[in-house]
Amino acid sequence: MSESQEKKDNRIKSVKRMKEIMTNYYIEAKTAAQNNKKVAWITSGGPVEPLLVMDVIPVYPENHGAMIGASKMGVDLCQKAEEMGYCRDLCSYARSDIAAAPINGGPIGGLPKPDFLVCCNNICGTVLKWYEVQARYFNVPLFIFDTPFCHSEMTKEARDYVGAQILEYISFLEEHCGKKFDYDKASQVGKLSVAGQRLWQAVLDTAMHKPAPMSAFDAFFHLALIVTLRGTQIVVDYYTELLNEMKERIAHGISAIPNEKYRLLWDNLPVWYKTKWLSDTFASHDACLVADTYTTAWCRQLDYLDENDFLKSMIEGYTAIYLNISVEQMAKAVIGMIDKYDVDGLVMHSNRSCKPYSLGQYDIQRIVQKERGIPSLIIEADMVDERNFSEAQVLTRIEAFMEIIKDKKR
């Protein structure tokens, strides 16, 4: 087999199906108005299930941001946002989405207009400001699902507060959709959501196998479904298929990279415009990024979710999520992943755009060093704004880091 053939066979076949699903999803979302369906924009960590109960199509500006980044349209849109007065230091998802709205910019010609917005601040304070901007721009109602930060644990008063908001959220939806909330349907959607998350976790877990059948870069790609279509049968079917493919790959000894010798863990959002380059660069050192803290964020809630009482379990399920917990708890999660996936090193993306994810990384790095003694690398970048990425610098750092990893394993 020639090398290119070999590479081709390495590819994950489900990718094609995934692309179809996403295309259909966006077509449906963009034609929603014609089909008398409502569209809500919602944050990636937001409680989407109630929207599905109400037949509202959820649209994710953050997924839009990721697409903009991956199609390398970020710099242009970020600059446009700066012309609008948004400072260059703001989150590049927010900047590119805000700039795309008035001109239908970006790879899919803009997102469908929202009928209302749902913003959950469990990921950051940025989304609050970003959604305020869009609420003013589109002049539509905004529901804020306020999830108090858990510095140590979720307090009783926070539970009461979030619990009350679930009811407020439901009334908001009833008002703006003009129909009653169907609690039976809610329990079905809840079950599907939990099932989807379990499958997604199972897919990610296949990377525990050595060599890993998929890498974090594959996970970044396949993530889109658990984010955008969580709570539907489509997700369950697709991840079942994907899981089977992964199992088959393991059975046939097909791995994500041709010659996996070193296993690494990725922290933070992807560098969307450089995923291929990063993947290839690490692969050239026989290193595979087998897991990441980002894509697992959509199944970490499983510890709290109860498929038999989904609405109530949303309280903790949506509050105690990865970015809404303390640095110590995050470090613990990272160490858990280091052990689980048996990795040799940690690669942290210090992402200028995302402060809740990035501030505290230095301390996490120290804690990991102390507890597990594995080498770590910090890459200074940004998920969408390419101006904050220096390929030469990053390459030098990766090379130095891989030397350390190799030395340790020798």
Place this chain on the structure above:
Amino acid sequence: MDILKKFEIGNPYEYVASLKKATGKPVLAYMCSYTPEEIIYAAGLHPFRIFGQVEAISKADAHLQAYSCSLVRGALEDALQGKLSFVDGAVFPHTCDSIQRLSDIWRLNAGMKHHFDVVWAVKLNTQSARKYMHDVLVRFVSELEQSFVVKITDEKLKHAITTYNEIRSLLKTIWQLKSDNKSALTGSQMNALIKAAMIMDRDEVVANLRALIPSIQLSPKKETRKRIMLIGGICNHPDIYDYIESGGGVVVWDDLCTGSRYFEGAIATDEDPLTAIANRYYERNLCPAKHRDYYTRAETIKAMIKEHNVQGAIFLYLKFCDPHSFDYPYLKEALDEVGVPSMLVELEQQLPSEGQMKTRLEAFIDMI
């Protein structure tokens, strides 16, 4: 105006350290005007605000990326350099993402005996949020009581409310005198006053402010300088006021944490004290890290402009401050609509060179 000298505290850390020595009161540091100081005061502790002193950051760089604001970095630097060794604990109210993470990093590294998080609501427009704010205070009270073995009685809370209401209304009177051209104070003196009010012994603050007012009052004079308003977070650069004044302007009002956001909003005295305190934080003029409506801040600022005849506005932001930067385009637009010119000044740890700063401000004031 000898009384003004009493507000000259020199180095705040030395001041608070010696205050602690003299009174034996434990000291709690904080960094944001959403800190419920009243409760700290009622607990018999001394609350004081850290503005971050150090010029060059070295130790904090090991914990915070360069893209966090200078307030957050500067405060951590001071703590890591041991400049806050006299402090018994720190209080972190929930505001922005940076403060939130700073709380974690502080707890891990600052080596302080006590640490408190006051995780306020972010949306301040529902009954459930109002109730939650109250419950958060109940927790804070009990944490303070346990940590310092004190009892925070209703009596003490009521006394704290009276004290803080008085501090706030005195400061407001002083700001109003300035707006009415009836004050002998300069902008930088006013900036020093309000910062002192967050650092000095609060009973002394009340006594000194009371004594100060008569001595600064002048009969209204004809003012030809342009009437300027400052909008932003904190201002720890008193020089800016001097530059504005020498450039032909005068600061007549502000929407700053070291200004009206600190003193606006009295606490009700006819209801349960904790409820009343929580309500003040729920209702007070909005900081951009909190939500009420999408137009509240612009409306508040426009009302201030009208009331104080503001002719030009200067946005004073710390670099890397997300909440303020997100509000800038829409606030600027709101100002444009009412015909008030504005300029944006992004502050870093240090001010740009005096000449450069003066020229920019002068050019702006000339244009008004």
